[in-house]
Amino acid sequence: MAEGYFPKWQQQDTGSGRVIAPDERLPWPQTIAMGVQHVVAMFGSTVLAPLLMGFDPNLAIFMSGIGTLLFFVLVGGRVPSYLGSSFAFIGLVISVTGYAGSGPNLNIPVALGGIIACGVLYAIIGLIVMAVGTRWIEALMPPVVTGAVVAVIGLNLAPVAVKGVSATSFDTWMALATVLCVGLVAVFARGMVQRLLILVGLLLAYALYAVLTNGMGLGKPIDFAIVANAAWFGLPHFAAPVFKPEAMVLLAPIAIILVAENLGHIKAVSAMTGQNLDRYMGRAFLGDGLATIVSGSVGGTGVTTYAENIGVMAVTKIYSTLVFAVAAVIALVLGFSPKFGAVIQTIPGPVLGGVSIVVFGLITVAGARIWVQNKVDFSDNRNLIVAAVTLVLGAGDFTLKFGSFSLGGIGCATFGAIILYALLRGRGASRPAAM
Numbered sequence: 001m002a003e004g005y006f007p008k009w010q011q012q013d014t015g016s017g018r019v020i021a022p023d024e025r026l027p028w029p030q031t032i033a034m035g036v037q038h039v040v041a042m043f044g045s046t047v048l049a050p051l052l053m054g055f056d057p058n059l060a061i062f063m064s065g066i067g068t069l070l071f072f073v074l075v076g077g078r079v080p081s082y083l084g085s086s087f088a089f090i091g092l093v094i095s096v097t098g099y100a101g102s103g104p105n106l107n108i109p110v111a112l113g114g115i116i117a118c119g120v121l122y123a124i125i126g127l128i129v130m131a132v133g134t135r136w137i138e139a140l141m142p143p144v145v146t147g148a149v150v151a152v153i154g155l156n157l158a159p160v161a162v163k164g165v166s167a168t169s170f171d172t173w174m175a176l177a178t179v180l181c182v183g184l185v186a187v188f189a190r191g192m193v194q195r196l197l198i199l200v201g202l203l204l205a206y207a208l209y210a211v212l213t214n215g216m217g218l219g220k221p222i223d224f225a226i227v228a229n230a231a232w233f234g235l236p237h238f239a240a241p242v243f244k245p246e247a248m249v250l251l252a253p254i255a256i257i258l259v260a261e262n263l264g265h266i267k268a269v270s271a272m273t274g275q276n277l278d279r280y281m282g283r284a285f286l287g288d289g290l291a292t293i294v295s296g297s298v299g300g301t302g303v304t305t306y307a308e309n310i311g312v313m314a315v316t317k318i319y320s321t322l323v324f325a326v327a328a329v330i331a332l333v334l335g336f337s338p339k340f341g342a343v344i345q346t347i348p349g350p351v352l353g354g355v356s357i358v359v360f361g362l363i364t365v366a367g368a369r370i371w372v373q374n375k376v377d378f379s380d381n382r383n384l385i386v387a388a389v390t391l392v393l394g395a396g397d398f399t400l401k402f403g404s405f406s407l408g409g410i411g412c413a414t415f416g417a418i419i420l421y422a423l424l425r426g427r428g429a430s431r432p433a434a435m
Contacts, residue, residue, distance in 0.1 A: 006077045009322055020318040021273055022080050034318055035326030039334075042084040042306050042327075043199060047344055049085035050301050052356055053093045054105025057344045059236035060085050062335025063300030067291030068328035074287030075280050077321045080269060080313060082328075083291050086304035087363055088150075088257040089115065091157045091410050096247040101164040102349045108299060112241035114251025115302045119292030122255040126285030134281055137259060143374035144383045145390075145417045146260040151367025152394025152413040153257075157360040165353035170219040174212070178205035178354025198355060205351045213348075222346050230342035236335055239299030253414045255289070258304050260370075262288055265305040273319050382424045390417040 007023035025031055042064065050060035067083040075081075089111075093099070096114060097107035105111070129137065165175035182201030189197065213219040262284055270277045284305075292302045313319050334340055371378075371387075378384050390413045392398070397409035 007321070009077075009320070018317075019273065020320050021275065022078060022269075022277075022319045022321045025320045025322045026318065031320065031322055032326055034316070034320075034323040035330055037316075038082055038309050038323060038327040039330045042082050042309055045087065045198065045306065046084035048198060048202075048352075048355060048359065049087055049090060051344065051347065051352060052090050052101075052359075053111070053301065054097070054099045054103065055108060055301055056104075056237045056299065056341065058335050058338065058341035059238065059299055060301050061331050061340075062236050063291075063295040063298070064303060065328040065331030065335065067288075067295055067303045068324055068331070070291045070294065071284070071287035072321065072325050072328070074290065075283045077325075079266060079277055079280050079284050080309075080319045080321045080324055081265060081284070081305045082309040082324050083288060083303040084306045085301040086254075086258065086261075086292075087359065088153060088254050088261075088304065089118075089251065089302045091153050091160075092251050092254065094157070094160060095410070096244075096250055101160065101353070108239050109242035110244050110247050111251070112239060112296045112299060113243035114247035115296030116241055116243075116293050117248035117252040118254045118258070118302055119289045119294075119296060121252045121289075122258055122292060123286050123289030125255060125259055126282050126287075126289050128282075129285055130282030134263065134278070137263070140418065140422070141256055141260060142421065143370050144376045144386050145421050146257070147367045147370035147374075147376065148387045148390035148417050149257055149367070149414050150260070150370060151364045152390055152410055154360045154362070154364030154367070155391065155395035156397060156409050156413075157356075157363070158395075161353060161356040161360050164356065165350050167349075168219075171350040171353070174205070174209060174219070174348070174350035175354035175357065177208060178202070178351050179357055181205045181208070182355065182358045198359065201358075202347070202351060202355050205354060206347060209348045209351055219350075220348070222348060224346060226345060227339065227342045230338045232339050233336055234338040236341075237299065241296060250411045253411065254302065256414060256418070258288060258292075258302070259285060262305050265310060268310055269313070269319065272314060382421070385424065386417055386421045389420060 009023060009025040011027060012018065012020055012024045013027075020026060026034065046060055046064050047057045050057045064082070064084045068081070071079075071081060071083050092114070093111045097105055097111050099105045099107070125137070165171050178201065181204040182197055185201045185204070186197040189200065209219075210222055214221040263281070266277050266281055266284060288304065295301060295303055309324075376383055378387070393416055394409045394413035398412050399409065400412055
């Protein structure tokens with residue numbers, strides 16, 4: 001019998017603790033409960049990313065649901081994945097918009113044009129992969145390159161995070177308290193609470209801030225009036241893109257990072273389920289690229305597959321793709337609640353800044369983790385030079401000017417890593433550099 005575009009999703013019972021494959025499903029009450037859990041898992045990052053860039057969190061949540069459903073259709077319901085706001089865009093969006101770090105970003109339209117350009121490049125890569133496979137990607141972007149590019153994003157953002165919590169002494173100490181809250185959850189919590197370390201740590205710091213300011217008068221108090229005045233239901237704040245070549249050229253290469261993330265996601269799920277999902281790789285890239293285009297077209301952030309949801313699957317051993325369709329619908333409902341968005345807007349700047357320090361640091365470490373997991377050989381001078389130069393270009397915000405166009409630190413680092421590796425790959429491993 002010929003295989004249909006979508007799976008049949010045969011119902012299974014979890015009582016025996018068996019693995020639920022992508023083409024299987026739980027009874028509907030359990031499927032809905034699992035969908036809620038996946039929304040909770042992605043929630044912290046999908047809300048935090050737009051806040052750090054000055055985007056509307058309600059719209060980001062809404063578009064994460066739209067993007068996930070689009071991805072679900074493109075892969076024929078074969079690849080379990082949730083698409084949420086990508087942190088890879090944060091540094092460059094801040095750079096091209098000049099965002100100060102708090103409140104709405106008034107230059108969002110410029111960033112949207114760049115996000116769409118990234119989505120277009122990503123979709124094109126997906127079409128090429130559908131035609132010829134993934135081997136060329138692995139040759140162009142080996143782990144030493146992708147790891148360096150990911151690490152650079154966090155390093156380039158470090159000054160932004162520190163500057164954002166330096167206005168007053170109270171802000172600085174509150175940011176450090178927030179870092180400690182997240183750290184305590186990360187180390188001493190267990191289970192799902194530990195997986196939600198950013199969200200739970202933020203909530204603890206939020207409560208501490210409220211006690212110190214609203215209760216003890218030590219700083220600027222939280223204004224809850226905006227929550228009381230917000231409606232329960234309403235449309236998100238949509239925005240139209242503006243296409244500026246400088247922003248588009250700068251943001252488009254983020255597609256390289258998204259490709260690396262998605263590639264790793266599918267490889268991980270394939271290993272956990274025992275099903276080879278490589279044949280859906282091109283369709284997954286295309287789905288993620290189109291979701292990013294659609295999101296950027298109406299004012300949302302760029303999207304990517306989420307490691308948090310991979311963690312939930314690993315713990316529960318439930319990989320049913322129908323769970324993600326349910327999660328997407330739940331996200332759509334949350335996106336239509338201005339009350340929900342108003343609560344998010346009450347998060348104090350020092351608390352958000354403290355979380356930013358942790359998140360940007362985790363992005364940096366994620367790059368190093370790519371090197372470790374792929375056993376990158378730094379005794380090979382080629383790898384050593386590529387990584388070293390890329391990190392300094394990005395961290396130092398090295399900028400190249402071409403007339404009126406400027407290519408900032410992350411852009412220089414990304415292109416530099418790819419080009420430098422290609423130029424140096426003609427030779428085999430060389431002797432270690434003298435130290």
